[in-house]
Amino acid sequence: MSNIIGITMGDPCGVGPEISVRALLDMSGEDRDRTRIYGNLPTLEAARDALGLDIDLTPYVVDLPIEGAPLAWGQLSPVAGDAAFRFIEKAVRDAEAKTIGCIVTAPINKEALNLAGHHYDGHTGMLRSLTGSKAAYMLLASEKLKVIHVSTHVSLKEAIQRATTERVLATIRAGDAHLKRIGYAAPRIAIAGINPHCGENGLFGTEDDDQIAPAVAAARAEGIDAHGPISADTVFHRAYTGAFDLIVAQYHDQGHIPIKLVAFDTAVNVSVDLPIDRTSVDHGTAFDIAGKGIANHGNMLEAIAYARKLVTGRAAHAEQG
Template sequence: MKNMSPPLALTMGDASGIGPEIVAKVLAKGGERVVVFGSHVVMQDIVRRLGLNIEVQRIDAPDAGRFQPRTIEVIDTTRIVEPPPIGQISAISGQAAFDAIVAAIAAAKDADVSGIVTAPINKEAMASAGIRYPGHTEILADYGGVKRVAMMLANDDIRTVLVTIHTSLRKAIEQGDFDAQMSAIRLAHEGGKALGFPTPRVAVAGLNPHAGEGGLFGDEETRIIRPAIDAARAEGIDATGPYPGDTVFMQARQGRFDVVVAQYHDQGLIPVKYLGLEKGVNITLGLPFVRTSPDHGTAFDIAGRGIADHASLETALVYAKRLVAAQTKTN
């Protein structure tokens, strides 16, 4: 045991959504080197609701985990004393979700956990608790102590990195400057290497229809994006483009590219999610620790009914182990 890496942290997500349910389902067999950051009260309640033959144990620190079969070990990071309402916006659940993330980040920075896997949170619930973060990524960057991060959405067919994340389309155009392009291309390159591509082929999507059509539909491609690609190539990165956004993902799926850099949130996420939420994983690049998450939300409409699909969270756990192993190998 002493020679093993620290366990992974798995944050419970919004307690009013499907997070606790999919966490319980993923860990139902037990034996995984995973510690849940959240509420043992909520986890005990969902285990009872699902009728699972699982023991929920409360522990004080990640290194206290024994990882026995049919056992879920939880570090209490919340003040929840009774399960919050299921299937609706709750400030209590929003605060608890935020507290679990912050605690997991602190543990990752102290190397008490080898990485973080996060269950879904609800932005409205956090806002109702007075927490003004638009999503996981911004919390991770702020508390992780880094200025530049990028979202990589990955499945077996496509891997895409976003230049801009949770912002309006108007602001995304403004924020996609040369520095943002360079950061995304570099992180796409590093992320591709972490996933096993020795020299990732990075395709950069254009912002405008037909990648600007030589300036007819906008000049961002010639003025900003192409110079960034040229600069990245000068650094030894195999980056090409800009390519029209309506065909580059098809080409990536056919095997021409390993990673696609998308200019804004929906441009990059729609192709990945169209192939199936159960296959998609969100990876945060640029952090000093590994972080993955499922590619779906809190699903309040089905919360508490026992029908939530845990496949994407299970895939996120697999990717986290893979990235931790690659990181350990290179260190």
């Protein structure tokens, strides 16, 4: 099993190249030797020059061509969208071949991706398609709050329809397995309700009683320390203050709003239940500041640290098995 981390550079016109180079420079020599950037060398060298840094990037780059590289910073471009896809596709294939142990993704631009003919709602859907996975769950992780989502980039109406007993139970299982892998012996998992006050015994809807409560009961029957459904207006505060290790959020904004409130610059996006490991920064391409050398790479460092934790956890699990 490889302990190499593969960073995908993201959209070549965004801040991905800058934060990737900065993160590489901040590493120890040992960690740098266990890192590869999947991207375009001329673009990364342009980012290095914009940052005023001095490092030979060649040994650390899996170089993929881009016509006209380096492209102009901060521009929406189908060429850039296609390149971002190709970086990820190559990293996925190498992860499947166990050449690298975990992928860390810099931000992509969904509009550029779609302009290039790659019709995905984001990284998670793309990774699910590339790996042939039936399911993948988005988990946002910070020091004091972790959230896994039953659904993400769909309308609120569709999210409610997706919150079936089977899907909620599968999400609970995925979250429980992930936390055990990174060192939690018996994760305490709270399941957020979907309606105000969990429906108030049917007064505000019956989905919590009919769909979510049975999933929690089934999880508990399997030995998972699951609690809920718990009203969403209190459960995040309870988890943040230590009552729970993970919250199952029923839809995108229910989980994203609280985690971005408390950990906007540090939360890591983790894809759970894929056959490969992937973490990501939890911010966008920031076209407005791309190429100016001022992008904050702290979130990238957090994503890399989480990736190394996953690689270590997998190795430990393999030894136990």
